[in-house]
Amino acid sequence: MTAGEKAPLEPDVRPRGELKRRLATSNTLWIGLVLLVLVAVFGALRPDAVLTTFTLQTTLVETSVLLVLSVGMTFVIITAGIDLSVGSVLVFSGVTAAMAMNAVSGGDATGAGWGTVLLGLVVALASGAAWGLLNGLLIARAGIPPLIVTLGSFGAALGAGQLLSDGSNVSGVPDVLTDGLGTGTWFGVPNLVLLAAAVTAVGALLLSTTRFGRHTHAIGSNAEAVRRAGVSVSGHLVKVYLLAGVLAGLAGFMALAYFRVASITGHDTDNLNAIAGVVLGGTSLFGGVGSVVGTVLGVFIPAVLRKGFVIVGVNVYWQPIAVAVVLVAAVWFDQSRRRARNRR
Template structure:
């Protein structure tokens, strides 16, 4: 029982249940419905994919401020590639065009992730500085390619299939996000790669002396974060049917907040994708709940900030208590 109560994700789950219960008690006719659940799941799908990659980065005691800009860049390059293939006939484009757009988005994200990883792991630069630089560079590159405007012309089959399509009543975006989350949780929890990531975050020098290829693992972690940011960009492109230049300004901060709220330590070495899932839904439930009960939505970031500070304080207190033992 003591070990269970020490799990941060447990307390995150308790907070989430309490929020749902409070809003449900205030407006059961609007909160506790299948429609509200479905829209909340769809709205959090893109952020969840971003947050899975961020979990790996923070577990290694790193940070990635560039994922929101990489999402934008990947969406722009993917949309432009598909536009070039279908020649302006979005309704006539097939799944082959969509497949090319997906590959372009993933490669675009991987390129920025690889650059971040090499600069952090091989050049030894601080992750905060590296990813802050790529945050601006990726966004600027996307704006240069699109001339500072949104890119439309997304194939209709992509919007109808992945963006708004369903499978047995479940939105396809939610299914894709769930699949990414499941694989991410499995890899982090039971594979050598996941154990190495946690070991690096706990003590990088000790991990190196234990024979763990720290440099290679760090490159792989940032590469993974970039690939998932590219996938998130493709998902956003499918859902909104336009590559937005200005619609993802705070996605990087929201992903970091979700990971920390989910119990992953900012100091590295401990975390879980399951906790991240819970952390993603706390801001989503607050936002949805405030709208439904008629509370000013500007209270939402204040509420999230309070919960975030409390989560970091709890993690720090738990670590200090463990050190005293």
């Protein structure tokens, strides 16, 4: 070959091989396939009831509140933290919002307007933010483990809600809220679903395209390295738990709109369901790995199992067993992948 000649071009198979390897090890891909298999199985058993617009719509509505909780939980778990208090914060926020709206409207559900609803929303978000800020300060500034702090908040927020409501549900929710957000639709799509989708989209963009998201992943991977790079780890953790609290407050407001009452009971396992959905979606309990898109898929696995079991006539008590099996398998897969990566 002379000096002026160019070497023949050879096909580079590395990008294609790299793409295949990433797809094969993608948690999101595998969780998506599991979800599709579940839908296909239930659809084959009862195509007349499963593969319908009504079933899809009701499943989406029933999952909306949990999805909003799980978006905040995704950020927390990526930092290698945990938040056991979100279910209780949801209850507390719903109670405070309902009581604030009742105080303004005098308990007149039919006469209250959107100004009353806006006040309730602000109260719900502020209530959630207060608990989230408290959690963040105790974890990041006082150095108390997240498990202990949020376990304490779990009981304290629920107890505070029961004290405010005298241990009973708070009714009198304005009709404009329940009709507009709780059961209202926009071009046939439930407004609760649209709100949950908007929150999810913002959370996904925040986690994947911003400095806040990059710092969240980095802290979960190696907090000390992030601290040496000049990033305030404690300040960032406060913001993450604050975000989780705000979203728990919003979820409480959504539940209030849907159920027409601030329920003291009925949310006992929301925190565990949110954690399960996030982990099923591929977010590592060890921190540093996770995505909001994966969380969406993970949240819908228990929802599809619950709906499918009811439709095909399987005893509903099998549903938590099935979710537990899938959850343990997801954690085992995550640990196996981590061990394989560490051996390289």
